[in-house]
Amino acid sequence: MKKKAFIAIISVSMLASMGTGALAATKLQEIKAYLNPEIKVQVDGTYTELRDVNGNAIAPISYKDTNYFPIRAISDALGVAVDYNSATKTIILGEKVDGVSIAKEFKDMYHTKDPAQTTFKGKDYKEAYFNTGSGDRSSNFMLHPNKEHQTLYLQIAAVDGDITDFTIEDSNNNIILKKVDVIKSAEGLVTIQVDIGGIKSLYIHGKVKSGATVFVPLTTSYYK
Structure with missing residues (x-):
């Protein structure tokens, strides 16, 4: 509409x-x-x-x-x-022809370029969000599309444990844009698509159990 x-x-x-x-x-x-x-x-x-x-x-x-x-x-x-x-x-x-990697200007304590952490199932993605925090926890990070993009294509994998209550929010207006109840470890790398037109900042978060890792390849996750 x-x-x-x-x-x-x-x-x-x-x-x-x-x-x-x-x-x-x-x-x-x-x-x-x-x-x-x-x-x-x-x-x-x-x-x-x-x-x-x-x-x-x-x-x-x-x-x-x-x-x-x-x-x-x-x-x-x-x-x-x-x-x-x-x-x-x-x-x-609206949506652009060419995608823009979220690796650009990505800042987080779990941002890594270590090949030991940027490699998933034999492929090195060069840059990744690799959350290996201890204990049961919330895994979260921010993105800033700054109203310049229409769609986010986010790749994510749950390693050695599922991600639950995975949510992408408009952080400026506290509006949930996308929610996935469970991202299963057995699914491998999945792509989540969400409309982000007119949105300045995104808060992305989910819950993981002790021993689980959240892997987000930054070079193949992108805005359009």
Whole structure:
């Protein structure tokens, strides 16, 4: 529903507010337009106040009987990822063609590049989250897609014991995006897919028993 609404709205909402230094471009044309705070926006039947990247309320620009909104504000309201490629001057909406490894900027005490810990069933993944903590415990880490990606493809394996109550949450809004009751050790490496459009940070956690290890290959887990 949201994606259908997005297509309809975006057809009249193509003013990009991406901090691209557009004023320096040579193909800009000066126009006369007006801010129109009387225009309201509904998303799935609920009125929504659009905001800029700093959280300030914004009004659309009216020009020749058409209303224009910053594309970032619309994408945030609909939960659709938006990014900008400065090299090609391209606005990217939704899922990207090429995946982006979660290894980039991943930080956690269990982040390792030790081949003894990054290898699973004969394949060396070069970088991994390898939680070998002692005792019954919660295994958890953070990811920061920063609203730039639509989907997370997370690979994970339970070693020498199952992972239970595995959960992926929107950490800024305390909303559960995905929950798996049990990831069995016998399953080997599994891939969990979750929609993360419009989400800034993720809290990923699960429960493991003493002696069990949580293995997440960072180079083959990715955003799109």
